[in-house]
Amino acid sequence: MKLYEAVRSSASFRVRIALNLKSLPYESVVLDLRKGAHRSPDYARVNPAQAVPALVDGSHTLAQSMAILEYLDETHPRPPLLPAAPLERARVRGISQLISCDIHPLDNLRVLFRLEKELHLDQSAIDAWYHHWVHEGFRALEQILAEPATGEFCHGDAPTMADCCLVPQVVNAVRFKVDLGSYPRIVHIHEACMRIEAFGKAHPDRQ
Amino acid sequence: MKLYEAVRSSASFRVRIALNLKSLPYESVVLDLRKGAHRSPDYARVNPAQAVPALVDGSHTLAQSMAILEYLDETHPRPPLLPAAPLERARVRGISQLISCDIHPLDNLRVLFRLEKELHLDQSAIDAWYHHWVHEGFRALEQILAEPATGEFCHGDAPTMADCCLVPQVVNAVRFKVDLGSYPRIVHIHEACMRIEAFGKAHPDRQ
Numbered sequence: 001m002k003l004y005e006a007v008r009s010s011a012s013f014r015v016r017i018a019l020n021l022k023s024l025p026y027e028s029v030v031l032d033l034r035k036g037a038h039r040s041p042d043y044a045r046v047n048p049a050q051a052v053p054a055l056v057d058g059s060h061t062l063a064q065s066m067a068i069l070e071y072l073d074e075t076h077p078r079p080p081l082l083p084a085a086p087l088e089r090a091r092v093r094g095i096s097q098l099i100s101c102d103i104h105p106l107d108n109l110r111v112l113f114r115l116e117k118e119l120h121l122d123q124s125a126i127d128a129w130y131h132h133w134v135h136e137g138f139r140a141l142e143q144i145l146a147e148p149a150t151g152e153f154c155h156g157d158a159p160t161m162a163d164c165c166l167v168p169q170v171v172n173a174v175r176f177k178v179d180l181g182s183y184p185r186i187v188h189i190h191e192a193c194m195r196i197e198a199f200g201k202a203h204p205d206r207q
Numbered sequence: 208m209k210l211y212e213a214v215r216s217s218a219s220f221r222v223r224i225a226l227n228l229k230s231l232p233y234e235s236v237v238l239d240l241r242k243g244a245h246r247s248p249d250y251a252r253v254n255p256a257q258a259v260p261a262l263v264d265g266s267h268t269l270a271q272s273m274a275i276l277e278y279l280d281e282t283h284p285r286p287p288l289l290p291a292a293p294l295e296r297a298r299v300r301g302i303s304q305l306i307s308c309d310i311h312p313l314d315n316l317r318v319l320f321r322l323e324k325e326l327h328l329d330q331s332a333i334d335a336w337y338h339h340w341v342h343e344g345f346r347a348l349e350q351i352l353a354e355p356a357t358g359e360f361c362h363g364d365a366p367t368m369a370d371c372c373l374v375p376q377v378v379n380a381v382r383f384k385v386d387l388g389s390y391p392r393i394v395h396i397h398e399a400c401m402r403i404e405a406f407g408k409a410h411p412d413r414q
Contacts, residue, residue: 049347067300093274105312140256
């Protein structure tokens with residue numbers, strides 16, 4: 001498999017973790033988003049949305065990180081990224097989407113660029129925007145992680161799709177200096193994940 | 208089942224369509240987001256993220272519209288919201304997430320409120336923001352819908368999860384006066400969906 005990705009892209013980071021958890025080797029093609037590499041005509045032929053990641057498996061190209069995680073789980077079921085029971089799967093997907101739909105889309109590079117270049121916000125206003133959406137999401141997530149179904153990880157005692165989403169969001173939030181003091185459960189789970197090599201070797205600093 | 212929802216919330220609209228497609232009766236609890244009904248302590252106990260929709264099934268409450276669609280499909284498989292083959296499922300989920308992760312989160316009510324109340328943008332700047340993200344997403348989607356796997360609907364000749372996402376986004380875009388002239392395939396699929404009663408009776412104007 002070939003992964004078109006960016007080093008600091010959270011969505012790419014999610015897929016790297018999943019590929020590592022499943023011990024799937026992949027060839028990496030790194031795009032420099034700050035230089036607009038994803039906007040090239042060549043890459044538009046790979047992914048019309050001109051976003052990373054995109055995963056090439058044989059003659060097929062898949063886009064959207066969460067769709068890729070589901071695909072990897074369906075085609076390489078061990079170890080699973082989702083539990084077996086529908087209610088548990090819904091909980092794991094719900095946590096994943098709280099991050100991938102409610103936090104990350106508001107704080108990714110293209111949005112921060114637009115705040116700066118089109119709305120001419122200064123850095124402190126951009127930081128306030130970034131922090132606001134992380135805190136909105138993490139406040140809810142911290143409560144959800146108080147449910148009994150939480151264990152050493154977001155759901156039970158093995159990593160799931162939810163942890164593949166949580167870790168990149170935490171790493172990104174730390175980079176933007178978000179104070180995580182109110183989120184001990186999130187921090188604890190992040191630390192548990194980072195003790196696993198599949199997470200560690202997916203970290204941006206190790207690309 | 209009981210659905211906590213808002214009439215014009217696209218994410219609620221997705222779930223209404225799915226429930227109708229599967230002929231599942233539900234009790235509706237409508238929250239007025241403009242009056243902050245989702246911010247009440249009572250609703251925070253239903254959904255810590257204080258967002259709609261939330262679906263109560265027996266003693267369990269599910270949040271996040273896309274997790275709810277997957278849950279409904281797993282627990283009530285007929286008619287399916289996803290095809291059977293992993294590559295096709297990935298395509299349908301990819302289209303769904305292009306809308307639910309790349310367009311909708313940037314243009315929903317809480318974001319438009321923040322642009323107005325915190326960033327003090329005027330209406331024309333808010334409209335420009337809204338239109339920008341719809342066009343970014345729809346440009347890519349229109350290309351994806353040129354693939355052979357597209358039929359009368361986003362994927363083949365029966366509605367899927369992708370159509371449950373497409374229709375609310377089109378209805379929302381029309382309300383915000385986005386010119387859809389460059390997206391004939393999107394418009395065609397939207398019209399095909401709206402000829403189906405499951406979509407029609409989920410429309411905000413019929414709540």
